[in-house]
Amino acid sequence: MWFIAAAVFLSSFYGCSRKKNSFLSRAWHNTTAHYNGYFNGREALKEGVTALETSHTDDYDKILEVFQTGAPEQASTINPNADKAIKKASLMISRHSMLIKGKEYCRWIDDCYMLIGKSHHYKKDFYPAAEMFNYVIKQYKDKPATVAEGRIWLLRNYTAMSRLSSAQGVIDNIEADIEAFPEKQTGHYAAAYADFLIKKEEYANAIPQLEKAIANTKNKRLKTRYMYILAQLYEQVGDKAKASFYYAQVLKKNPSYDMAFNAQINQALMFDVASGGSSADLKKTLRKMARDDKNIEYLDRIYYALAGIAINESEYDEAIKLLKLSVASSTSNEKQKGLSYLKLADLFFDKPEYETS
Numbered sequence: 001m002w003f004i005a006a007a008v009f010l011s012s013f014y015g016c017s018r019k020k021n022s023f024l025s026r027a028w029h030n031t032t033a034h035y036n037g038y039f040n041g042r043e044a045l046k047e048g049v050t051a052l053e054t055s056h057t058d059d060y061d062k063i064l065e066v067f068q069t070g071a072p073e074q075a076s077t078i079n080p081n082a083d084k085a086i087k088k089a090s091l092m093i094s095r096h097s098m099l100i101k102g103k104e105y106c107r108w109i110d111d112c113y114m115l116i117g118k119s120h121h122y123k124k125d126f127y128p129a130a131e132m133f134n135y136v137i138k139q140y141k142d143k144p145a146t147v148a149e150g151r152i153w154l155l156r157n158y159t160a161m162s163r164l165s166s167a168q169g170v171i172d173n174i175e176a177d178i179e180a181f182p183e184k185q186t187g188h189y190a191a192a193y194a195d196f197l198i199k200k201e202e203y204a205n206a207i208p209q210l211e212k213a214i215a216n217t218k219n220k221r222l223k224t225r226y227m228y229i230l231a232q233l234y235e236q237v238g239d240k241a242k243a244s245f246y247y248a249q250v251l252k253k254n255p256s257y258d259m260a261f262n263a264q265i266n267q268a269l270m271f272d273v274a275s276g277g278s279s280a281d282l283k284k285t286l287r288k289m290a291r292d293d294k295n296i297e298y299l300d301r302i303y304y305a306l307a308g309i310a311i312n313e314s315e316y317d318e319a320i321k322l323l324k325l326s327v328a329s330s331t332s333n334e335k336q337k338g339l340s341y342l343k344l345a346d347l348f349f350d351k352p353e354y355e356t357s
Contacts, residue, residue: 038108041088041115048081049122060262061335063232064225066195067156075124082119089115110136110146117153126161130154145182148174152189159196167196187216191226198229203236224253228263235270244270261298264289268305271312279309299329300336307343320347 055077056068069075089112117132136150151174158167171193174181181189190213197206210230217223231246247267251260268282283306289295290302303326310319323344330337 038089038092038112038115041085041092041112044081044088045085045115045119045122048078048085051081052078052122058258060258063198063236064229066191066198066226066229068225069122069124069160072124075122078122082123085119086116089113089119110140110143113139114146114149114153117150117157121153121157121160124160126157129157130161133157144177144180145185148182148185148189152185152192155189155192155196159192159199162199164196164200171196187213187218190216191222194226194229198233203233207233207237220253224250224255224259227253228255228259231263231266235266240270257294261289261295265301265305269308271309279313283309297331300326300333300340303329304336304340304343307340311343311347316347320344323347 052070052074053068055074056065056070057074058064058068070077092112093109113132113136117129117136120126120129120132133150133154137147137154140146140150151170155167155170155174158164158170174189190209194206194209194213197203197209207230210226210233214223214226214230217226227246228250231243231250234240234243234246244267247263247270250263251267255263264285268286271279271282286302286306286309290299290306295302303322307319307322307326310316310322323340326340327337327344330340
């Protein structure tokens with residue numbers, strides 16, 4: 001390939017010159033730093049992140065994590081890839097950094113530092129990750145895009161550490177320079193900001209940030225995930241109409257089976273007869289789900305959702321029947337069984353049948 005030939009040619013002249021700021025020296029170190037190390041390290045980390053995201057287990061009883069970094073035991077699976085990325089990037093820095101009088105002339109070195117920081121972050125080695133991101137922010141003030149990326153990752157890092165005061169400081173610094181913030185990083189920043197606000201349980205404030213993340217994210221999988229979380233946030237603040245709307249939007253995006261199942265259940269739970277909508281399609285979908293053998297372990301949730309529709313339509317006897325089916329179907333989900341029993345108790349109390357309640 002042309003860049004290998006170029007690197008071989010240039011190495012004969014300036015292979016060891018890291019302190020001479022000349023065209024050939026810059027060309028040599030830029031070419032080899034990129035193609036001989038950084039590229040391979042970046043690809044190794046990308047491969048590890050893909051595997052980590054695939055193994056990430058979502059808990060649909062809670063607001064989903066904005067970033068799929070896995071539990072500590074899952075995160076360890078990325079270590080070989082992350083360690084390879086750190087080794088490659090560190091080697092490129094030691095061999096090809098052209099830091100002359102405080103200015104770096106090899107344009108891939110900041111990327112190498114960021115790669116090291118990201119690798120530590122995914123390994124959940126948060127302190128060395130923060131050290132790298134802080135170094136990039138301070139060292140590359142003449143590169144706004146690099147500083148912005150460093151700050152976003154530092155925000156993610158502090159949020160993951162539950163160092164929310166430190167994370168707020170990063171946000172304050174970003175907002176102070178927001179006019180110079182690179183537009184292409186708007187989506188990533190908005191997602192990181194939303195993650196921070198969700199961790200603080202400031203759900204109403206997280207909504208506009210997540211909406212901004214959706215509007216500025218091209219990745220279809222991420223956009224669908226953000227939509228699901230947005231629906232959950234609207235559910236948290238009591239806006240059933242918007243929660244139902246976004247659950248419906250998720251279903252249009254061909255999500256994973258688990259996400260589609262939970263979106264359908266939650267959309268049914270958000271049904272409100274006062275909104276003027278029809279429940280016929282929702283009930284038809286839920287009853288079809290109940291007949292599917294793949295959903296046998298989720299029958300308790302399906303019947304609970306159907307009971308919720310019945311309650312909203314003032315069909316209380318039908319709701320009681322469905323809730324009893326939900327309880328009878330619960331074999332391992334004690335939380336769902338408790339919710340179904342509690343809803344039954346409320347209905348019997350309102351009859352009133354106090355003893356049964």
